[in-house]
Amino acid sequence: MAAWARAARALLLDVSGVLYDSGGDGGVPIAGSAEAVRKIKASSLKLRFCTNETQATREKFVKKLQGLGFDISVDEVTAPAPAACRVLKERNLRPHLLVHNDVVPEFAEIDKANPNCVVIGDAADNFSYANLNEAFRVLIGLENPVLISLGRGRYYKETDGLKLDVGAYMKALEYACDIQAEVVGKPAKMFFESALAELGVQPQQAIMIGDDIVNDVGGAQQCGMRALQVRTGKYSRCKSEDNLLRSVLLPWCERDWNPARGMQRRRAAERRPLGAARSLRREKRDALASCASDTHGATRLPNGALRSGHGLLDPRQVSKGEKLELTAAQSPGRSPPTRAARDVEIVGIARFWGRL
Structure with a gap:
C-alpha cells in the first residue's frame, strides 16, 4: 500500500453513493461495500461515517443501513441535524424548520416558538411553494435573518435517478433574502473537525472517501485532510472535472x-x-x-487519473485488487501522465480497500 495510505490512522466514509444508493424502497448496497466496511473495522484503522443525510434521524438511518448488511452503529455517524441542534442551543436560536418530516424528532428538545431563524434540510416533498414562501417570510421579517442549512449539495443519486438536494432551495432563500446561509453539514470545516475530534486524530492522519468532488473531497481538503473520490453514486466525469477546477485545484494553480x-x-x-x-x-x-498534485490529498484529473499528494495511483494495481503503489509525481509543465495512469478507475470503496 502507498506510503501516504499507510500513514493514515482513520477513515471518514460518505454513505450515500459510496456504500449504497438510496431510494424509496430503502436503497441498495453498492457491490462489495458491506464487506469493505467489515475489513476496515477488522484493521487498525478508526472509522467514522460522515453523511449529509437529513431525511431521517440517525437512529432510523442506521437501522436502514443495518438492514442492508452494514456493520454500523449510531455512535459512529456524524450527521448535520445534531450539529445544527448544538448551534441552536449555543446561540439561543429558535428555528422555523423546513426539513423532512422524519428528521423533525432530532429537534425535539429545541424551542421553536416565535422563530428567529430558519433551518433548512433535504425536505423532499415538503419543498412546496407554500413551505418555501413561509420560510422566506420568516427570514425577511427578521432584523438579522439567520439561515442554517444542513448541507449545500446540488443533487444526489437514488435508485430511480438523480434528485435535487437542499443546496438548490438554500440558494433560492439566499437570493430572495439577500443573505448567506450557514452550512453545518459537508463541506463545512466545522463538520469535518467534529468528526476528527470524535475519532481523536489530526487532519493529516485521516482520509475522506466520497462521491462528491466538492462537498466530500473539497471540504475535506480545506480541512487539511487527504481525500479520494469514488466512481459510484452521483460521480459524473465531466461535472467532476469542472467542479474540481473551480473548487479544489484553483488555489494551487x-x-x-x-x-x-x-x-x-x-x-x-x-x-x-x-x-x-x-x-x-x-x-x-x-x-x-498542468497543475501539480495538491499538497492535501488525492484529486481526480480530467484524464481520469487519481492524483495523490505524492503521485498517481497505478491502475494496474487497483484493477487487480493488489497493493496500491504510486508512480512518480508529475511536475507542472511536464508531459502528461502515462496511458496506464490515464486509465485509472476506482470503481468503489470495496476495490480500493480490498487488500487491507
Whole structure:
C-alpha cells in the first residue's frame, strides 16, 4: 500500500453513493461495500461515517443501513441535524424548520416558538411553494435573518435517478433574502473537525472517501485532510472535472488560471466564432492538466487519473485488487501522465480497500 495510505490512522466514509444508493424502497448496497466496511473495522484503522443525510434521524438511518448488511452503529455517524441542534442551543436560536418530516424528532428538545431563524434540510416533498414562501417570510421579517442549512449539495443519486438536494432551495432563500446561509453539514470545516475530534486524530492522519468532488473531497481538503473520490453514486466525469477546477485545484494553480479572467474570457467566447470557444475550452483543460498534485490529498484529473499528494495511483494495481503503489509525481509543465495512469478507475470503496 502507498506510503501516504499507510500513514493514515482513520477513515471518514460518505454513505450515500459510496456504500449504497438510496431510494424509496430503502436503497441498495453498492457491490462489495458491506464487506469493505467489515475489513476496515477488522484493521487498525478508526472509522467514522460522515453523511449529509437529513431525511431521517440517525437512529432510523442506521437501522436502514443495518438492514442492508452494514456493520454500523449510531455512535459512529456524524450527521448535520445534531450539529445544527448544538448551534441552536449555543446561540439561543429558535428555528422555523423546513426539513423532512422524519428528521423533525432530532429537534425535539429545541424551542421553536416565535422563530428567529430558519433551518433548512433535504425536505423532499415538503419543498412546496407554500413551505418555501413561509420560510422566506420568516427570514425577511427578521432584523438579522439567520439561515442554517444542513448541507449545500446540488443533487444526489437514488435508485430511480438523480434528485435535487437542499443546496438548490438554500440558494433560492439566499437570493430572495439577500443573505448567506450557514452550512453545518459537508463541506463545512466545522463538520469535518467534529468528526476528527470524535475519532481523536489530526487532519493529516485521516482520509475522506466520497462521491462528491466538492462537498466530500473539497471540504475535506480545506480541512487539511487527504481525500479520494469514488466512481459510484452521483460521480459524473465531466461535472467532476469542472467542479474540481473551480473548487479544489484553483488555489494551487492561480498562476496558470485566474477565475475572474477565465469568466471574462468565457463570456467573450460566447460572442466569438465556434473555433474561438473551442480554444478557450482547450486552454481551461490544459491549465487544469498542468497543475501539480495538491499538497492535501488525492484529486481526480480530467484524464481520469487519481492524483495523490505524492503521485498517481497505478491502475494496474487497483484493477487487480493488489497493493496500491504510486508512480512518480508529475511536475507542472511536464508531459502528461502515462496511458496506464490515464486509465485509472476506482470503481468503489470495496476495490480500493480490498487488500487491507
